[in-house]
Amino acid sequence: MKFLSTLVAATLVAPFMAAADPTGCDGNEEVLKFSVVTSLKGHPKGEAAMTYAAAINEQLNGSYCIEVYGNSELYDDAEGFVALEQGDLHFAAPSLAKFGDYTQKMDLFNLPFLFDGPLHALEFLQSDEVEQLSDEVTNAGFPVLSYWSNGMRQFSATVPMRRPGDAEGLTFRVSSSSPITAAVLDTMGITPKKLSFSKVYDALASGEVQGQENTWANIATKEFYRVQAAVTESNHTYLGYAMITSQRFLDSLDPETRAVFVDTAKLVAHERNRFAFELNQQQRQNILDDDGIILRLTPTEMQEWRDAFAPILERFKPSIGAELVETAVRINAEADPFN
Numbered sequence: 001m002k003f004l005s006t007l008v009a010a011t012l013v014a015p016f017m018a019a020a021d022p023t024g025c026d027g028n029e030e031v032l033k034f035s036v037v038t039s040l041k042g043h044p045k046g047e048a049a050m051t052y053a054a055a056i057n058e059q060l061n062g063s064y065c066i067e068v069y070g071n072s073e074l075y076d077d078a079e080g081f082v083a084l085e086q087g088d089l090h091f092a093a094p095s096l097a098k099f100g101d102y103t104q105k106m107d108l109f110n111l112p113f114l115f116d117g118p119l120h121a122l123e124f125l126q127s128d129e130v131e132q133l134s135d136e137v138t139n140a141g142f143p144v145l146s147y148w149s150n151g152m153r154q155f156s157a158t159v160p161m162r163r164p165g166d167a168e169g170l171t172f173r174v175s176s177s178s179p180i181t182a183a184v185l186d187t188m189g190i191t192p193k194k195l196s197f198s199k200v201y202d203a204l205a206s207g208e209v210q211g212q213e214n215t216w217a218n219i220a221t222k223e224f225y226r227v228q229a230a231v232t233e234s235n236h237t238y239l240g241y242a243m244i245t246s247q248r249f250l251d252s253l254d255p256e257t258r259a260v261f262v263d264t265a266k267l268v269a270h271e272r273n274r275f276a277f278e279l280n281q282q283q284r285q286n287i288l289d290d291d292g293i294i295l296r297l298t299p300t301e302m303q304e305w306r307d308a309f310a311p312i313l314e315r316f317k318p319s320i321g322a323e324l325v326e327t328a329v330r331i332n333a334e335a336d337p338f339n
């Protein structure tokens with residue numbers, strides 16, 4: 001794992017090598033803060049944020065310098081939105097699940113089995129239709145600079161789960177107040193409990209919650225699997241990020257400098273998103289190497305999960321927008337992500 005992430009990071013950061021240490025800001029530079037709730041190394045978002053910082057610090061050396069803070073060291077996601085508004089924070093990349101206060105449309109990403117895999121979701125994120133999502137978040141004061149990828153979520157619990165009803169009666173941590181996520185858990189007979197990401201391990205370890213859903217990268221880097229009976233390879237929803245800044249910060253920049261911040265975010269998305277899938281697969285292997293238990297579902301079992309969640313898509317279409325949901329369904333069906 002270490003080898004892969006170091007290799008990938010080195011390859012991508014190579015053009016910006018002179019500023020490879022994003023925390024090495026000079027006294028004459030304006031210091032900008034990028035807050036990340038996940039791990040930095042070996043994590044799709046952490047690696048992308050460090051790549052972005054290194055690229056900006058190289059290009060704007062002497063003027064601006066980004067410091068990246070991982071593991072919720074500065075803020076959790078909810079605090080991050082406030083800090084961006086107040087000018088204390090300049091960049092963040094919250095999960096798409098956490099934009100419910102700004103647009104209901106983003107709840108689309110919580111629809112179970114909408115995307116067959118992360119590369120299908122990325123094809124949708126690159127489509128023109130996604131501009132309406134970006135516009136709503138931007139209009140709320142958080143310009144979306146690009147979309148960064150993590151991967152598919154997996155369920156885990158204190159009981160092994162092969163069927164949707166296997167964890168009935170338990171309480172699972174959820175990352176947002178999404179009514180769709182609540183409906184998914186309700187279908188499974190599970191009670192949702194919203195907790196910030198930094199609180200999940202302790203809540204699982206203490207028994208405050210008995211299960212959760214997240215990507216291989218998040219489950220492995222935060223060691224959730226160590227306090228769970230097993231992780232079920234459910235691949236039921238996509239976890240991606242909107243990389244955002246504050247309107248106040250963007251407006252303070254001259255057009256040329258603003259273009260550097262905006263264009264570099266897109267370049268990093270292009271470079272890093274290709275590796276998010278591999279990073280997650282490597283983190284899945286790390287769980288196995290550490291004696292974590294992963295349950296692979298048979299096609300029949302998987303169909304049972306799909307059938308159980310199928311009514312949720314129709315139910316929530318009107319609140320998200322039928323056209324947007326149908327576009328996502330179409331793009332997923334037509335996607336040829338390996339070409």
Ligand code: SIN
Binds near residue numbers: 150197214218239
């Ligand atoms: C993240 O990947 O940023 C954290 C998502 C979560 O809160 O589960």
